[in-house]
Amino acid sequence: MKIAIASGKGGTGKTTVSLNLALSLSDVQLDVQLDVQLFDCDVEEPNCNLFLGFDLEKVEDVVCPVPVIDQEKCNICRQCSDFCRYNALAALPTRVLFFPSLCHGCGGCAVLCPEKAIQETHRSLGVIEKAKGKSSPEFYRGLLNIGETMTSAVIKALKKHIDSRKTAILDAPPGTSCPVIASVDDVDYCVLVTESTLFGFHDLKLAVGVVRALKVPFGVIINRWGLGDSRVEEYCKAEGIPVLLKIPNDLRIAELYSRGIPFVREMPEWKEKFLDMFEAIKLQLAGVEEEIT
Amino acid sequence: MKQLTVISGKGGTGKTTLTAAFASLAKNAVIADCDVDTADMHLILKPEILEKEDYYGFEVARIDPELCIECRKCREFCRYGAVNENFEVDPYGCEGCAVCTIVCPNGAVSMEQRVSGQSFSSETRFGPMAHAKLGIGEEASGKLVSAVRSNAKKLAEQYHKDLIIIDGPPGTGCSTIAAITGTDLVLVVSEPTVSGIHDLKRIIELAVHFMIPTVVCINKSDINEENTQLIENFCAEQEIPVIGRLPYNDIVTKAMLQEQTLIEYTKGSECLNESEFSDQVCQIWARVENILMGVQDKQKGIKTLKMKNL
Numbered sequence: 001m002k003i004a005i006a007s008g009k010g011g012t013g014k015t016t017v018s019l020n021l022a023l024s025l026s027d028v029q030l031d032v033q034l035d036v037q038l039f040d041c042d043v044e045e046p047n048c049n050l051f052l053g054f055d056l057e058k059v060e061d062v063v064c065p066v067p068v069i070d071q072e073k074c075n076i077c078r079q080c081s082d083f084c085r086y087n088a089l090a091a092l093p094t095r096v097l098f099f100p101s102l103c104h105g106c107g108g109c110a111v112l113c114p115e116k117a118i119q120e121t122h123r124s125l126g127v128i129e130k131a132k133g134k135s136s137p138e139f140y141r142g143l144l145n146i147g148e149t150m151t152s153a154v155i156k157a158l159k160k161h162i163d164s165r166k167t168a169i170l171d172a173p174p175g176t177s178c179p180v181i182a183s184v185d186d187v188d189y190c191v192l193v194t195e196s197t198l199f200g201f202h203d204l205k206l207a208v209g210v211v212r213a214l215k216v217p218f219g220v221i222i223n224r225w226g227l228g229d230s231r232v233e234e235y236c237k238a239e240g241i242p243v244l245l246k247i248p249n250d251l252r253i254a255e256l257y258s259r260g261i262p263f264v265r266e267m268p269e270w271k272e273k274f275l276d277m278f279e280a281i282k283l284q285l286a287g288v289e290e291e292i293t
Numbered sequence: 294m295k296q297l298t299v300i301s302g303k304g305g306t307g308k309t310t311l312t313a314a315f316a317s318l319a320k321n322a323v324i325a326d327c328d329v330d331t332a333d334m335h336l337i338l339k340p341e342i343l344e345k346e347d348y349y350g351f352e353v354a355r356i357d358p359e360l361c362i363e364c365r366k367c368r369e370f371c372r373y374g375a376v377n378e379n380f381e382v383d384p385y386g387c388e389g390c391a392v393c394t395i396v397c398p399n400g401a402v403s404m405e406q407r408v409s410g411q412s413f414s415s416e417t418r419f420g421p422m423a424h425a426k427l428g429i430g431e432e433a434s435g436k437l438v439s440a441v442r443s444n445a446k447k448l449a450e451q452y453h454k455d456l457i458i459i460d461g462p463p464g465t466g467c468s469t470i471a472a473i474t475g476t477d478l479v480l481v482v483s484e485p486t487v488s489g490i491h492d493l494k495r496i497i498e499l500a501v502h503f504m505i506p507t508v509v510c511i512n513k514s515d516i517n518e519e520n521t522q523l524i525e526n527f528c529a530e531q532e533i534p535v536i537g538r539l540p541y542n543d544i545v546t547k548a549m550l551q552e553q554t555l556i557e558y559t560k561g562s563e564c565l566n567e568s569e570f571s572d573q574v575c576q577i578w579a580r581v582e583n584i585l586m587g588v589q590d591k592q593k594g595i596k597t598l599k600m601k602n603l
């Protein structure tokens with residue numbers, strides 16, 4: 001089963017939930033130990049491993065095909081530069097210029113060129129890394145090169161490492177744009193993490209719009225519960241959205257977070273709660289109409 | 294005209310709260326909410342929209358089933374897997390590259406414009422504001438950020454404002470790049486957590502990469518003194534000034550729930566702790582203004598800030 005952890009915006013505790021859920025599910029101490037994979041899909045700012053401290057190794061380079069123009073063969077007919085939807089090619093009177101950072105690697109220019117002047121090569125967008133050896137949970141992350149914009153391509157490459165026999169937890173990037181869609185697109189369930197504040201509530205509504213558009217079943221976790229007011233709870237109730245878990249606005253949790261410690265490690269009683277949540281998700285997916293609290 | 298961009302490595306650091314406070318302190322500024330993906334500033338500033346413009350991102354392909362002879366060429370050449378077995382285009386998967394239009398032997402594919410969002414020019418109780426709304430799952434927010442910035446510029450000219458305060462997007466992606474390029478100063482809001490420090494380093498790398506003078510403000514500095522010290526040391530090493538430290542204070546949430554900036558909120562507050570907090574915000578703003586004055590010309594500004602790697 002694939003579960004994505006998402007939120008309308010950053011800083012709501014997405015990474016905290018992903019980590020603590022993955023750790024709870026893969027804990028050998030408990031009788032329900034599962035094969036769990038954790039994927040850090042926030043490839044612009046992957047933070048999960050700051051809390052896990054795994055030794056990482058590179059498993060692959062993420063590359064994007066890019067054109068190379070043979071200036072000998074090119075007769076500057078401009079067909080390629082006229083076609084390129086991303087302005088990655090510009091025809092000057094004497095040659096065609098290429099701007100790699102704008103190219104999406106669609107391959108159209110190579111198909112079009114009447115002189116067969118365009119060959120393709122690869123440009124690096126980022127890397128996929130995994131925890132060395134046997135880790136629990138199994139951990140993968142993508143890392144986008146600085147100044148690079150092809151975020152979704154790295155996420156898609158990362159998701160190729162999902163093993164369908166295992167439970168995969170995906171820590172999605174913040175927002176509601178393309179990279180979020182790339183992360184949440186084909187998962188079985190989406191957990192939306194929010195806070196009951198003015199901003200949190202507004203962003204939750206946007207995130208609900210995303211998962212509804214993608215037709216992914218979902219539920220909500222209210223983080224820093226007790227801070228703010230009850231607007232999120234009222235909204236969920238009115239919309240029939242299950243509230244899966246409430247994580248209190250607890251100084252101890254915040255302090256552990258600041259030191260880079262997932263709180264289930266120091267507060268093991270929370271493992272049960274995450275496991276219960278996992279069961280509740282399974283029930284919801286099985287279509288059981290039960291009040292989940 | 295000067296431009297200041299407030300950014301943070303990640304969301305949730307208090308960036309928007311701080312920018313909104315600046316908006317209520319600045320005397321002659323235009324506000325630009327460039328966090329177009331999760332625009333929140335309007336919740337506090339409640340802009341009255343004066344002008345609205347549709348924003349077109351990339352196009353999307355459409356296959357005419359009448360003309361399609363199911364030759365599979367489009368599926369074969371589409372590198373994003375956006376054409377399904379029934380020869381329909383998935384609008385979320387399509388990158389609008391138009392390759393399918395050139396390989397289709399029967400002219401069955403056309404490219405259609407799609408409205409990917411809106412940009413707005415507005416009026417708020419603190420002056421003009423440029424902002425936007427991005428449609429769900431839309432890309433190219435960098436382009437939309439540029440549209441917001443150009444609207445902000447127009448507003449500044451129209452209303453004779455000499456400063457643009459930009460609330461930037463989180464992260465280091467294309468919209469962040471679009472929000473900082475060509476600005477006079479970047480203020481990074483950071484928090485003293487392990488991940489906060491990590492994000493700060495990445496964002497500073499980005500600002501240095503684009504050679505923009507940078508200063509740092511540490512929010513919730515008292516939640517972890519040790520990490521606050523680490524941030525200060527790192528900034529000292531990089532010769533990046535730390536222009537303020539703000540303690541954790543739930544006034545931030547309280548003001549937000551009242552839909553006020555924290556400056557407005559504390560005006561009526563008797564609480565010493567709260568007014569002290571907003572005094573500190575005022576001081577940070579004064580420093581930012583000073584530095585912005587100093588960057589009269591880029592060269593001098595850079596010298597003032599003693600940026601490394603420049």
Ligand code: SF4
Pocket residue numbers: 069073074075076077078079080081091096112113114115116117118
């Ligand atoms: S299409 Fe080919 S020949 Fe024409 S300008 Fe491009 S590279 Fe040159």
Ligand code: SF4
Pocket residue numbers: 065066067083084085086087088089102103104105106107108109110390
């Ligand atoms: S591969 Fe596509 S995006 Fe890249 S230059 Fe060619 S036409 Fe443009």
Ligand code: SF4
Pocket residue numbers: 106353354370371372373374375376382386387388389390391392393394
């Ligand atoms: S426009 Fe490009 S991405 Fe969209 S369906 Fe056609 S080939 Fe695929």
Ligand code: SF4
Pocket residue numbers: 356360361362363364365366367368380396397398399400401402
């Ligand atoms: S290339 Fe054109 S004709 Fe062939 S399957 Fe695609 S849409 Fe149909």
